[in-house]
Amino acid sequence: MTKLTLSGSASLKTDGGARPPAPFSAFELRLDLHPDAALPPAGDLPTVYTCRRPQDGGRFTGSEVERAAALQRALTACRPDDCIDIEWDSDFRDWPRRYSDIGFIMSYHNLSATPPDLDNILTRMTAEPAREYKIITAARTWQDIVAIKRLLADARRRVFFLTAYCSGPLGPVSRLLALAWGTRRLYLAAGTPLVSGMLTAEEFLKVYRAQRVTVGSRLYGVAGYPVERSLSPRLHNWMFELRNSPDLYVPLPVPDPDDFLTALPDLDITGLSVTVPLKEHLRSLCVSCSVEATRIRAVNTLTHGAGGWHGDNTDWTGFRDGAAGFLPAAGPVLVLGAGGSARAVMYALELAGIKPFVWNRGRERLERLLTDYPAVQPWNASHAVTVQAVINTLPHDAMVGLDEVGLGGHPPVPVFDLNYGSPASRILSDGTARRWPVRDGLSMLYHQARAQHRRWIGSDPPVSWDQARQLLLQALSERSSGGESFTGEAD
Numbered sequence: 001m002t003k004l005t006l007s008g009s010a011s012l013k014t015d016g017g018a019r020p021p022a023p024f025s026a027f028e029l030r031l032d033l034h035p036d037a038a039l040p041p042a043g044d045l046p047t048v049y050t051c052r053r054p055q056d057g058g059r060f061t062g063s064e065v066e067r068a069a070a071l072q073r074a075l076t077a078c079r080p081d082d083c084i085d086i087e088w089d090s091d092f093r094d095w096p097r098r099y100s101d102i103g104f105i106m107s108y109h110n111l112s113a114t115p116p117d118l119d120n121i122l123t124r125m126t127a128e129p130a131r132e133y134k135i136i137t138a139a140r141t142w143q144d145i146v147a148i149k150r151l152l153a154d155a156r157r158r159v160f161f162l163t164a165y166c167s168g169p170l171g172p173v174s175r176l177l178a179l180a181w182g183t184r185r186l187y188l189a190a191g192t193p194l195v196s197g198m199l200t201a202e203e204f205l206k207v208y209r210a211q212r213v214t215v216g217s218r219l220y221g222v223a224g225y226p227v228e229r230s231l232s233p234r235l236h237n238w239m240f241e242l243r244n245s246p247d248l249y250v251p252l253p254v255p256d257p258d259d260f261l262t263a264l265p266d267l268d269i270t271g272l273s274v275t276v277p278l279k280e281h282l283r284s285l286c287v288s289c290s291v292e293a294t295r296i297r298a299v300n301t302l303t304h305g306a307g308g309w310h311g312d313n314t315d316w317t318g319f320r321d322g323a324a325g326f327l328p329a330a331g332p333v334l335v336l337g338a339g340g341s342a343r344a345v346m347y348a349l350e351l352a353g354i355k356p357f358v359w360n361r362g363r364e365r366l367e368r369l370l371t372d373y374p375a376v377q378p379w380n381a382s383h384a385v386t387v388q389a390v391i392n393t394l395p396h397d398a399m400v401g402l403d404e405v406g407l408g409g410h411p412p413v414p415v416f417d418l419n420y421g422s423p424a425s426r427i428l429s430d431g432t433a434r435r436w437p438v439r440d441g442l443s444m445l446y447h448q449a450r451a452q453h454r455r456w457i458g459s460d461p462p463v464s465w466d467q468a469r470q471l472l473l474q475a476l477s478e479r480s481s482g483g484e485s486f487t488g489e490a491d
Contacts, residue, residue: 001214002179002182002183002184002185002186002213003025003026003184003185003186004023004024004025004026004185004186004188004204004211005024005025005026005027005028005048005185005186005187005188006024006026006027006028006187006188006190006201007027007028007030007187007188007189007190007194008028008030008033008189008190008191008192008194009190009191010029010033010034010037010041011037011038011041011042011043023211024045024188024201025045025046026045026046026047026048026185027041027043027045027046027047027048028047028048028049028050028085028187029041029047029048029049029050030050030051030052030058030059030194031049031050031051031060031070031071031073031074032050032051032052032053032058032059032060032070033059033194035070039073039074039076039077040077040078040079040082046079046081046082046083047079047082047083048082048083048084048085048105048185049071049074049077049078049082049083049084049085050084050085051067051070051071051074052085053067053087053090055109055111056087056107056109056111057109057111057136057167057194057195064090064091068091068092071084071086071092075099075102078102078103080103081103082103083103083104083105083131083132084102084103084104084105085104085105085107085134086104086105086106086107087107087108087109088106088107088108088121088124088125088128089108093106093128096128096129096130097128097129100129103131103132104129104130104131104132105130105131105132105133105134105163106125106128106130106132106133106134107133107134107135107136108121108125108134108135108136109136109137110136110137110138111136111137111138111167111168111195111196112138113137113138113140114137114138114139114140114144114147114148114166115137118135118137118147118148118151119150119151119154121135122135122151122154122155122162126158126160131161132160132161132162132163132184132185133155133160133161133162133163134162134163134164134184134185135148135151135162135163135164136164136165136166136167137166137167138166138167138168139166139167139168139169139170139171139174139197140168140170141170141256141259141263142170142259142260142262142263142264142267143259143262143263144166144170145166145170145173145174145177145263145267146263146266146267148164148165148166148174148178148181149177149178149181149266149267149268151164152164152178152181152182152183153181153182155182156182156215161184162182162183162184163183163184163185163186163187164178164183165177165178165183165186166197167195167196167197167198168196168197169196169197169253170197170253171195171196171197171198172197172198172199172251173221173250173251173252173253174197175197175198175199176199176208176210176213176248176250177219177250177267179210179213179214179217179248180213180214180215180216180217180219180248180268181215181268182215186199186204188200188201188204189201206234207233207234207237208233208237208248208249208250209237209238209240209241210237210248212240212241212245212246212248213246213247213248214246217246217247217248218247218248218270218271219247219248219249219250219267219268219269219270220236220247220248220249220250220269220270220271220272220273220456221233221249221250221251221252221269221271221272221273222249222250222251222252222272222273222274222275223252223254223260223272223273223274223275223278223282224252224253224254224274224275224276224277224278225253225254225255225276225277225278226253227251227252227253227254227275228251228253229421229479230251230275231420231442231445231472231475231476232249232251232273232445232449233249233250233251234471234472234475235445235446235449235468235471235472236249236449236452236453237249238463238471239449239453239461239462239463242461242462242463243457243461243462245457247270252269252272254278257278257281257282261282261285264285269304270303270304270456271301271302271303271304271452271455271456272301272302272309273300273301273449273452274299274300274301274302275300276339276340276341276395277339279298279299279300279315279339279340279341280297280298280339280340282299282302282311283297283298283299283311285302285309285311286299286302286308286309286310286311287307287308287309287310288307288308288310288311289310289311289312290310290311290312290313292312292313292316292347293311293312293313295347296313296315296316296340296343296344296346296347297340297343297372298313298315298339298340298341298343298344299311299312299313300312300313300314300315300340300344300448301313301314301451301452301455303455303456312455313344313347314448314449314451314452314455315340315341315344315345315444315448316344316345316347316348316351317348317447317448317451318344318444318445318446318447318448318449318451319344319345319348319391319418319444319447319448320348320351320352320447321443321444321447322439322441322442322443322444322445322446322447322448323391323416323439323443323444326414326416326437326439327388327389327391327414327416328388328389328414329352329354330354330388331349331354331355331356331387331388331389332354332355332356332357332385332387332388333349333354333355333356333357333387333388333389333390333391334356334357334358334359334379334387334389334390334391334405334407335349335356335357335358335359335376335391335393336358336359336360336390336391336392336393336394336400336405336427337358337359337360337392337393337394338358338360338362338365338366338368338369339365339393341393341418342358342360342369342393343369343372343373345391345393345418346358346369346373346376350373350375355375355377356376356377356391357376357377357378357379357385357387358370358376358377358378358379359378359379359405359406361400366378379405379406380406381405381406381407382406386410386411387410387413388413388414389413389414389415389416390402390407390413390414390415390416390427390431391415391416391417391418392415392416392417392418392419392425392427392428393418394425394427395419396419396421396425397425398425398426399426400426400427401426401427401429401430402427402430402431402434403430412434412435412436412437413436413437414436414437414438414439415427415428415431415436415437415438415439416438416439417431417438417439417440417441418441418444419440419441420440420441420442420445420472420476421440421476421479422476422479422480424440428440442469442472442473443465443469445472446465446468446469446472447465450463
């Protein structure tokens, strides 16, 4: 089981008590941040003593002689279960041989890249005696994360303790995936992260609930770009926790689809939610697709089986169920956008017998949608047609409002927006300002996630919409009170 190690504070008393709350099993005392801290710290958790150099992500600015003096204090204070972290390429690499009665973590940090010779580096590190080993590199590509996974697999085969994951933009996901790949420790920030890619203890427990995860846990995630603000991890991990499941759902940022697709077979992912801009792109990955995904020509749900990836689309049922009781039962309606989400909406409207118009600024994508859905008509505001509802599938940051699509003088009608969060999309803001009935994409997010859960697990999650709504609104409120924008689309 991974040792969850709280880092960054001066003592264990993070909540006024004698020790951090469960599930933390260790405490890292950063002597480069807290040089005057009492040693050993109060409390009964094992302590990892660290005094990190700037090139390794630390704050110590003194000489190596001064750093040695700081670590000598730790040598004196060390208890049997405590450890001292020393860098493999530092002047202290011989300390494990000199002080054989002390537990050491031999560490290597490269915060600019993931070297191609990591295997050789680890082999040379393990030639030195230590209780544990630690490798942190900067991930520039998904292949870098695969390299870390292979190191962890090697450590399990050779039966030694290794902590390994990445820093940088791909750092958070590498750290979460490493839980299922056997990392010895996961360091979590007590407050502000100490390095890029570090998770805070709060998000680890609130968003990912990842204290449940063990080696071999099934992995799921939302693939797209950007995905860092998606609410899907909070929703799915809550569902897993309510089932007492160790499975984990993570954000999978994909700035380069080719890089991600090359790495995907080695990541041990069981299921994927697919969001913009990959809903049409990842369909080519599937060896089979559901009837719905084939008709829609876009996937938002992938499930890995013995034969490969099976593609499905739960956006259309998410829209259908999320809009139930809000949108009128008869058309016509106006759909804004012509991407994968718009296609799912068109399919749901087609099954319901509702006539749609469509507006899209780009002509090529619009033409493809019109070819696949001959009953759909392009919107022309000059024809003075009255629609019964507006459905917005455009990206949140699209600079398009109701006036731009020709609805400036239109009578009030319901507006359903697939986006959620703050600040609201232009369409939703315009509808609210004009006192039109509006609904954002939270209900769709829940219903399509529920359908995904059913496909992956085989049964519905034990969560009602009312329960999920409270969780999601709380998440939005926390982001808003923290001064952050928090936007997304139903994944």
